[in-house]
Amino acid sequence: MKTRNISLPLYLIWLFVLVFIPFLIMLFLSFTKTRGLDFSHLVFSLDNFKDILDPIYFDAYVNSIVLSAIASLLCLLIGYPVAYILTNLKSNKLKNILLAMFILPMWSNMLLRIIGWEILFNPHSILNSIGISFDLIGSPLAIIIGMVSTYLPLMIFPIYTSLNKLESSLLEASYDLGASKFQTFKSVILPLSLPGIYSGLTMTFLPSATNFALPERLSGGNINLLGNIINSNFGKSFNYGFGSLLSVILISVIFVLVFFINRKDKDGDLLL
Amino acid sequence: MKKSSKVLLVILALAVLYIPILIICFLSFNDSLRPYEFSGFTLKWYSEIFAEKTLYEAIINSWIIALFATAISTICGTFIAIRISKLKQKHRQTVMFLNNLPIVNADIVTGISLMIIFSILGLHFGKYTMLLAHIFFCIPFVVLSVLPRLKMMDENSYDAARDLGCTHLQAVFKVIIPAIKVGIISGALIAFTMSIDDFIISYYTTGDGFSNFSTWIYSRLNRRSFSPAAYAYNTIITFGLLIILIYINLNSKGDNKHEKKH
Amino acid sequence: MKKLIELKNISKAFDENQILEDFNLYINENEFITLVGPSGCGKTTLLRIIGGFESADSGQVIFNNKDISLLDANERPINTIFQKYALFPHLNVYDNIAFGLKMKKKTKEEIDELVNWSLKLVNLEKMKTRSIDRLSGGQQQRIAIARAIVNKPKVLLLDEPLGALDLKLRQNMQYELKELQQDLGITFIYVTHDQEEALSMSDTVVVLNDGIIQQIGTPEDIYNEPKNRFVANFIGESNIIKGRYLGNKLVEFENTIFECVDTNFVVDEPCDVVIRPEDFDVVPLKQAKLTGIITDKVFKGVHYEFCIDINEKEYIVHAYEDKEIGDQIGLSVDPFEIHLMKVNENENT
Numbered sequence: 002m003k004t005r006n007i008s009l010p011l012y013l014i015w016l017f018v019l020v021f022i023p024f025l026i027m028l029f030l031s032f033t034k035t036r037g038l039d040f041s042h043l044v045f046s047l048d049n050f051k052d053i054l055d056p057i058y059f060d061a062y063v064n065s066i067v068l069s070a071i072a073s074l075l076c077l078l079i080g081y082p083v084a085y086i087l088t089n090l091k092s093n094k095l096k097n098i099l100l101a102m103f104i105l106p107m108w109s110n111m112l113l114r115i116i117g118w119e120i121l122f123n124p125h126s127i128l129n130s131i132g133i134s135f136d137l138i139g140s141p142l143a144i145i146i147g148m149v150s151t152y153l154p155l156m157i158f159p160i161y162t163s164l165n166k167l168e169s170s171l172l173e174a175s176y177d178l179g180a181s182k183f184q185t186f187k188s189v190i191l192p193l194s195l196p197g198i199y200s201g202l203t204m205t206f207l208p209s210a211t212n213f214a215l216p217e218r219l220s221g222g223n224i225n226l227l228g229n230i231i232n233s234n235f236g237k238s239f240n241y242g243f244g245s246l247l248s249v250i251l252i253s254v255i256f257v258l259v260f261f262i263n264r265k266d267k268d269g270d271l272l273l
Numbered sequence: 274m275k276k277s278s279k280v281l282l283v284i285l286a287l288a289v290l291y292i293p294i295l296i297i298c299f300l301s302f303n304d305s306l307r308p309y310e311f312s313g314f315t316l317k318w319y320s321e322i323f324a325e326k327t328l329y330e331a332i333i334n335s336w337i338i339a340l341f342a343t344a345i346s347t348i349c350g351t352f353i354a355i356r357i358s359k360l361k362q363k364h365r366q367t368v369m370f371l372n373n374l375p376i377v378n379a380d381i382v383t384g385i386s387l388m389i390i391f392s393i394l395g396l397h398f399g400k401y402t403m404l405l406a407h408i409f410f411c412i413p414f415v416v417l418s419v420l421p422r423l424k425m426m427d428e429n430s431y432d433a434a435r436d437l438g439c440t441h442l443q444a445v446f447k448v449i450i451p452a453i454k455v456g457i458i459s460g461a462l463i464a465f466t467m468s469i470d471d472f473i474i475s476y477y478t479t480g481d482g483f484s485n486f487s488t489w490i491y492s493r494l495n496r497r498s499f500s501p502a503a504y505a506y507n508t509i510i511t512f513g514l515l516i517i518l519i520y521i522n523l524n525s526k527g528d529n530k531h532e533k534k535h
Numbered sequence: 536m537k538k539l540i541e542l543k544n545i546s547k548a549f550d551e552n553q554i555l556e557d558f559n560l561y562i563n564e565n566e567f568i569t570l571v572g573p574s575g576c577g578k579t580t581l582l583r584i585i586g587g588f589e590s591a592d593s594g595q596v597i598f599n600n601k602d603i604s605l606l607d608a609n610e611r612p613i614n615t616i617f618q619k620y621a622l623f624p625h626l627n628v629y630d631n632i633a634f635g636l637k638m639k640k641k642t643k644e645e646i647d648e649l650v651n652w653s654l655k656l657v658n659l660e661k662m663k664t665r666s667i668d669r670l671s672g673g674q675q676q677r678i679a680i681a682r683a684i685v686n687k688p689k690v691l692l693l694d695e696p697l698g699a700l701d702l703k704l705r706q707n708m709q710y711e712l713k714e715l716q717q718d719l720g721i722t723f724i725y726v727t728h729d730q731e732e733a734l735s736m737s738d739t740v741v742v743l744n745d746g747i748i749q750q751i752g753t754p755e756d757i758y759n760e761p762k763n764r765f766v767a768n769f770i771g772e773s774n775i776i777k778g779r780y781l782g783n784k785l786v787e788f789e790n791t792i793f794e795c796v797d798t799n800f801v802v803d804e805p806c807d808v809v810i811r812p813e814d815f816d817v818v819p820l821k822q823a824k825l826t827g828i829i830t831d832k833v834f835k836g837v838h839y840e841f842c843i844d845i846n847e848k849e850y851i852v853h854a855y856e857d858k859e860i861g862d863q864i865g866l867s868v869d870p871f872e873i874h875l876m877k878v879n880e881n882e883n884t
Contacts, residue, residue, distance in 0.1 A: 008352040009360075012349070013368070016375075019386070020371075022390055023389045026390070082279075086283060094523065098522050099283065105511060105514060106294060110490065110507050112494075113297050114293040116293075117294065118296075123309060126308075149289055154290070203377055207379050208379065211380065213381065231381055235385050248381075248385055255382075427620070427622075427624075429617035429619065430623065432617065434623075435587070437635030438609045438638030440607075441607075451625040
C-alpha cells in the first residue's frame, strides 16, 4: 500500500517546534541573566543556579512537594475505592449517571471552583448566618482541600479505565485457585490497576504543584508553590532566566515520569 | 466493603467536588455584591450575563475557541492516530511518548513554552495564538482516545475496503472512521472539556485584550469590575449539562452494553 | 490451459528480513491452487502482493498478459477473503455484501439482484438485515465469501479462511468452497498452513518454506513423491531413512536390500528413503524384511499407530490389527511404496 498520509511527519515537526525548541531555548536561558526575551542584552551567568538554592525558595519547594503529595494521596485514597465501586456497579444507568457526575465538575470553571472554596474558608462568610465559620485561608489544609477538589476526577478516571480492562475471568481464576476476596484484590486487582494508579498520581500531583491560581486564592498569598515562583518570574519580574531553569528542571522530571508511564502502559490509554 | 460505606464514600467524593460549585450557584442568586453576606434572592445576575459586555464577549470567545480547537484537533488527531496505528510497536511507543508529553506536562510549562516560541516566531498575541495553543494541547487527547478503537478494529478492514474497490480516502471515510466513531466522539468531548475550562495556558498565550471566560475572571478577581454574572453563567452551564446528561442517560436503551461488545 | 497470473522475479523484504527472493510462479485459469507452508514461509506475503495490499520490492505481477504491479488493490479484478473475515461491523449483512457493488456505482436493482444471488449461493438468504456481530463464526465466513464473489472477480484470494472455524464446520466449508469454485469457474488462490486442507481441496499444491518453492504438483504427486525431506515431513507423516542405491531398482537400508521403482540414481549413491506409516505391511516374523519392538501405541479409530524400534531408530507404522507394547513385529514394504529422494546437502537433519 502506498501511504499518502503525511499527517505523522507533520505532527512530529509540530511537536518538535512547540515542545522541543522551547525546551532548548529555556535550557539556554537558564544560563543567562535576561529581562524578558531580550536577546540583545543577554549576559551569560550561573546566577540562576545559585538563586535556585536560595533559602527563600526552599519553603516553596517543600510546600509544593509535601502539599501536592498529600493531596494526590488523598485523591488516591478517595479515588481508588470510588473507581472500584463504579466499575462494579451492576446498574448501567446508575454507573453512567455517576460517571457523568464525576466528569461534570470539569465543566465548571476551575477558577470559580477555587473561589467557591475561598469564599467558604473566609472567617467572614455566608455560613456565619447559620452559625458556622471556617478560618482556613492561608492554612495548608485549605490548599490541600482545594487541590483534591480540583483534581480528584483526574485520579478516578485512569483507575476506572484500568479496572474496567480487567477481565472477569481473571477474578474467577483467582477465586478458583483458592484466593479470598481480599487476597484477589491484593494479588490480582491491585497489581493490574497499578498503571492507572501511576498515571492518576501523575495527573494529580503535577498540576497541584504547578497551579499558581490555587495557592494565590486559598493562601491569601502566604504559601507559594512552584507554580507561583515560575509565574512570578515570567509574568511579573521578567526574570526569564531563573523561571526557565525551574521550568527545565520540571520538564526533566516530567520527561522521566512520562517515560515511566509509557513503559507501564502499553496500550497508552490510561492518561484519559 | 459494606454497602453503606460505599454510598458514604461516593457521597464524600461528590461533596468534595460539588461544594464549591454549589456555593457559586448560591452566590449567583445573591442580591449582594459581597460574597460574605446574603441580602436577598435575585435573578438579576442571569440577565446581567448579556448586559455585561466584556463578560459576554469572553464567554463567546471561550466557545468559539473551544469549538474551533475541538474541530481542528479532532480532525488532525484522528488522521494522526490512524497513521500511528499502522506503525510497528516499537515506533508506536516512541511516538506515543512524544504525544503524551504535552498531556502530562504542567500547564504552566506548556503555557510558557508556547509563549516563548510564539514570540520568537513573531506571532501577534491574541485570539489566534490562543487558538493555536488550544489546538496544541487538544490533539494529544484526541490521539489517545482514538488509538484504542483503531487497535480493536479487524486489522484487515482497510485492506478489505480497498479490495472491494475503495480508493484510499473512500476506505478511510467509509470503513475506518465509522468503526472508530466512538473514539472520535469521546476524543472531541475531552478536547472540548479541556479547552473550555483552560486557564493557565490561555493566560500565557493570549494578548491584545482578548480574553476567554477564565482569563476574564482572573483579571477581575478582587476588583470592582468583577460581576457575579460569571457565577450565573457557570451555574447554567454546570447544572444545565447535568440535567441534559442525566436525561440522555435515562432515555438511552442500554446503548452502552452494545458498545462494550466491540 | 491458459496462464492467468504470473509472478516474475518477485522480491520482498520487511526491514532486514528477506521474505521472498526472486520468486516465480504462474497460475492457470480456473485453477484451485493452494500455497501451503509453515508460518513465516512467505505465503501470506505472496497473497498480499497478488491482491495489491503490499507492493513487491522488485519483480512483476502479470495478469492476463498485463503488468498490474502498479495497480492499487481497488483497481485489480481480484477479491480477497481475509483471515478473520474483516467484515465491517457498522454495516449489516446486506450492506457488507453490497459494499463493493456500491463502489462500482451499480444501480440499486443490479445490487439487489446480485446480493440476493450471492446470499443464495452461501445459503443465508434469511440473514439479509442481520447485524454482523449477531452472526456465528460460520455465518460470518459465508458472508465474507458472499461479499467477495458478488463482485464476480476473475481471481479469489483466500487467506486461511477456515482457520477460525471448528473442525466439523471446517470440513463442511472445504466441500462448499470446492463446489463453489467449480460452479463459478473462478481461479482460487488459497493460503493455508493445514496440509490436509491443501491436499483435499486443490488442483495444484505449492509447498513453500523460507520463501522458496519446495515442490509444485497435484496433491497426489506431493504426497506420494515428495521431493525432499521438508515436503515429506510437512505433508503427512513420513519415515525417512538413510539408504544407498544399488542399481537395478534395488535400494539398501537398515542393512536390508529392497526392491524399488526409482531409477534416476547412480550406483552407490546415498539417498533418503521415504515410507509412509500406512505403507508398511505387518507380516509374520518369518516373512519379515524388518523386525522391531513396539514401544508405544495409540488407537486412532480406523487404525492403530505404533512406534516401533528398529535398530534403535524409531519408526511410525499404521496397522489395523492390535499388538501389545513390547511385542516383536515383522514388517515388509511393497516396491512401489518405497520412494527415494536425492540427498540435499543443505539440509542438516
